[in-house]
Amino acid sequence: MGLTLDEVETKVAYELGQRFLQEPPDLIAVLSQPRPVQLTILGEVTRPGYYFFGPGITLNNVIRGVGGSTPQADLRSIIIRRPLVDGTVLEERVDLYTPLIEGTHLPQLRLQGGDTVIVSKLDPTQKDYDRNLIAQTNLAQPTITVRVLIPTAPIGLAIRNLTLPNGSAA
Template identity: 30%
Template sequence: FAGDVNQPINIAIVGAVYRPGPYTLQGGVARTGDAGMPGAVSNSNSPTTITRAIQVAGGIKPQADIRKVQVVRPTRVGTPQIFEVDLWSLLETGDLKQDAILQEGDTVLVPVATALSTEEVGQLAAASFAPDTIRVNVVGEVEQPGTVALPPNTPLSQAVLAAGGFNTRSSTGAAELVRLNEDGTVTRTAIPVDFAQGINEESNPLLRNNDVIIVNRSGIANVTDTIGTILSPLGGIFSFFRLFNLF
């Protein structure tokens, strides 16, 4: 794994990153941006490594299997060489040998993990080659509904607070978490909201980029809205009759 730092190289990054595809990179220090946005590289004499390439490609996704990252390298004989690196070892023990230097024509493949614990997802989100921020949509009965930018490892309750907290019409007992999964399926889960609750997969899960949190109306607000809907046409009729002094 050697290369000329000053020579741009053409590589490809595929798999569980936010912006897979071909890149032309030169040695430098990379910084991961928001999830789904390309990272930036500053000028320096640092070589292009696997983690720097991942940063430029927007960072790893939450379900990335960084234990089995592959580098596919073309050879003159036509049969590519395949190297496997363990970036988890880099995170846990600081094994810099795992952050291999890339060469012209390399392809970096970041596979998807079959299962990750909550603790592992949290560690991945805090890695230097994960996105700096994620974006979550909080809609419904909160003070400031809309998209909020949050640090990785933010739980659901903190996202509700970032949107201004519950308004007076909200059902404060629970919210719904809508998530687009890696396999294309969508899950919708009712989550009890307790601002004193720590991180917990069942009651206060860590959020992912593009999650949607729905805060529904309370039962009283539903009843009030229903009554208002019923009475609204009657109000219009009475106003019409008043024009002719019938009432």
């Protein structure tokens, strides 16, 4: 219903006082279970879509929860869009790449229900982006599928799919 605990207490106490009691009672509302956070995850992640997570989920846990980023992901430019009650949308860019390179803490941005996370695509001309490092982190998908074309006699091709650990040289 979108009410805070204080609003629930006030509304229920008022209704009880109006309908069944001579005056509004003292009332305490308790949250028995927090509501899950609904997020939309788009872009360069393994499984984009709509997800429900527990409250207080962080961005890096969301990316891991959807299977990690793809090899084309640019973790320097992750966009978080948050709709506000008045219809406006806040947009923030988050960089998960630089903390990995510098060995510092990842930003602990907590996501809220209704947020959209967009993992941007890496510009293929980028030379200063260490894909091998990202492939070995827990933010990347754990495996990749490589399609191999094998020449067969007399004139043909066989196609084989190999599943390899992400970041492997083989």
